[in-house]
Amino acid sequence: MRYCGIDLHSNNSVVVVTDETDKVLLSRRCRNELAKILALLAPHRAELARVVVESTYNWYWLVDGLMAEGYDVRLANTVAMKRYDGLKHSDDETDAAHLAHMLRLGILPTGYIHPPAERALRDLARKRVQLVRSRTQHMLAVENILARSTGSRPSAAAIKRLAPADIGTLGLAADVALAVQANLAVITTLNLEIGRIEARLLESVKLRPDYAWLKTIPGIGEVLAIVIMLETGDVTRFARIGNFASYARCVDSARYSNGRKKGEGNTKNGNAYLVWAFVEAANFARRYSDEAKRFFERKKAKTNSVVATKALAHKLARASYHMLKEGQPFDVKRCFV
Numbered sequence: 073m074r075y076c077g078i079d080l081h082s083n084n085s086v087v088v089v090t091d092e093t094d095k096v097l098l099s100r101r102c103r104n105e106l107a108k109i110l111a112l113l114a115p116h117r118a119e120l121a122r123v124v125v126e127s128t129y130n131w132y133w134l135v136d137g138l139m140a141e142g143y144d145v146r147l148a149n150t151v152a153m154k155r156y157d158g159l160k161h162s163d164d165e166t167d168a169a170h171l172a173h174m175l176r177l178g179i180l181p182t183g184y185i186h187p188p189a190e191r192a193l194r195d196l197a198r199k200r201v202q203l204v205r206s207r208t209q210h211m212l213a214v215e216n217i218l219a220r221s222t223g224s225r226p227s228a229a230a231i232k233r234l235a236p237a238d239i240g241t242l243g244l245a246a247d248v249a250l251a252v253q254a255n256l257a258v259i260t261t262l263n264l265e266i267g268r269i270e271a272r273l274l275e276s277v278k279l280r281p282d283y284a285w286l287k288t289i290p291g292i293g294e295v296l297a298i299v300i301m302l303e304t305g306d307v308t309r310f311a312r313i314g315n316f317a318s319y320a321r322c323v324d325s326a327r328y329s330n331g332r333k334k335g336e337g338n339t340k341n342g343n344a345y346l347v348w349a350f351v352e353a354a355n356f357a358r359r360y361s362d363e364a365k366r367f368f369e370r371k372k373a374k375t376n377s378v379v380a381t382k383a384l385a386h387k388l389a390r391a392s393y394h395m396l397k398e399g400q401p402f403d404v405k406r407c408f409v
Contacts, residue, residue, distance in 0.1 A: 074116050076123040077171030078109070079164045080131060085109065088168035089116050092176065099165050104130075106137040113143070124148050124175045126167070127183050136188055145185070148174075151341055152181035186305050193276055194302040198345060200269045201299075207262040210255045217255075221248050231259075273298050281399060288401040289388060290364060291357030299349045300392060307396040316393045321347035322386040347385070350392075354384035363408040 074097065079086040087109060089098040098116065102108045113120065124146045125135050131147065138145045148171055174180040186194060211231050219225040221244055226234075236256055239249050277283045277298055286297035310316040317323050321342040357364035364384060371380035391407045394400070 073121040073176075074119045075121055075172040075176045076113060076116070077168040077173075077175065078123065078125045078134070079168040079171065080104075080126045080128045080134060081164075082130065085134070086164040086168045087112050088165060088172055089113070089120070090169060090172045090176070094169070094173055094176070096169060099168070101164070104134070106133065109134070110137075110141060117143075122146055122175055124171045124180060124182075126150055126171065132188075132191070135185060139185075146175060146180060147183040147185050149181040149183045184305055184309055190302065190305065193273070194305075196269055197273055197299055197302050200266060200273070200295075201345065201348075203262050203266050203269070207259055207266070210259050210262070214252055214255045214259075217248060217252055218242070221245075270295070277301065282396055285395045285399065285401055286392060289353065289357070289391060289395075290361035290402070290404075291353040291355070291359075291388070293356075296349050296353050299345055300353075301396075303343050303345045303349070304392075304396065307393060310393065313390055313393050317386060317389050319343055319346065320350055320389045322350060322382065322389045346389075350385040350389045351381060353388050354381050357384060357388060361404065363404050367408050 074089055074091055076087065076089045078088075081104075084101055084103055086101045087098065088096060090096055098112065100112055102112065113123070120143070122144045123138055125131055125138070125148065127147050127150050135145050135147060153174070171180070211228060214231050214234070215225055215228075222242065234256060236253055239252055239256075242249070242252075244252065274294060280301070282301045283297050286292055286300055287294070292300070304316075307316070310319065314323070319342045321344070354364075354368075358368040359365070364387075367387065368380050368384050371383045375383075387407055391402060394406075395402060
């Protein structure tokens with residue numbers, strides 16, 4: 073059997089094929105063109121067990137293309153990988169060979185490959201998050217301009233109601249007024265695009281059972297249900313509930329031995345969008361659910377509000393896992409027993 077490791081870069085890739093003894097049979101750098109990479113793999117295809125591609129920002133085209141051609145592809149989780157302790161020097165060829173070696177041994181940490189259509193929908197939801205954050209920045213800019221110019225800091229609600237025609241009534245200098253108008257114009261455009269994206273997302277998921285189950289959790293509305301569902305993907309890929317909670321960054325990353333803290337794990341492991349969604353859900357849940365509020369207050373009394381919010385987010389993440397896996401609505405007694 074043979075194994076292929078591909079070290080993917082922005083405009084080129086290093087392709088390495090090894091045998092069962094880790095002997096390098098092919099090591100070639102080529103441009104990021106699917107046809108060229110397929111041509112390199114063709115002589116080895118009959119004996120090629122699997123292909124592993126490094127998980128970089130631009131892996132979609134390569135993984136999708138290889139899978140479409142019938143190759144068994146794995147996506148390497150580079151954050152979770154550890155280098156050999158004795159490996160003092162490294163280059164792209166070594167990286168690719170290392171990927172193939174770990175693939176052969178069956179110890180390669182891998183990432184989940186969303187189906188292309190689902191991935192596109194998930195990325196659209198991520199685009200919404202990006203636009204909302206951009207809108208917040210422009211709203212804060214308007215707040216700061218008006219605070220500097222008038223001595224009064226308007227609320228977010230007041231800025232949302234602010235129309236271009238209102239700017240002339242604020243007594244601002246011409247250049248200052250122009251700056252505010254620029255921010256408001258961008259906010260108007262962002263509102264339009266955010267609305268379009270939300271409509272498309274809702275139309276795509278509104279009939280899915282998983283979406284309906286998640287919306288039964290107090291604190292989770294349309295947007296959070298969409299984010300949690302799309303970022304989770306196939307929940308059965310998580311063998312245990314702890315795996316899901318870790319992926320959602322709802323567990324402590326500290327390492328302990330003999331009751332003593334030995335250090336921190338990588339707090340960036342997992343999914344940043346899921347932890348955001350569950351923390352947001354926790355903040356809403358304690359407002360609308362008596363049980364969630366009582367749980368939060370008990371934790372807060374022993375620790376602080378940040379730790380209590382994270383603990384509530386962990387509770388909601390665990391509940392979401394069971395609901396998605398069992399196809400059941402939220403059970404408040406089961407969650408907060």
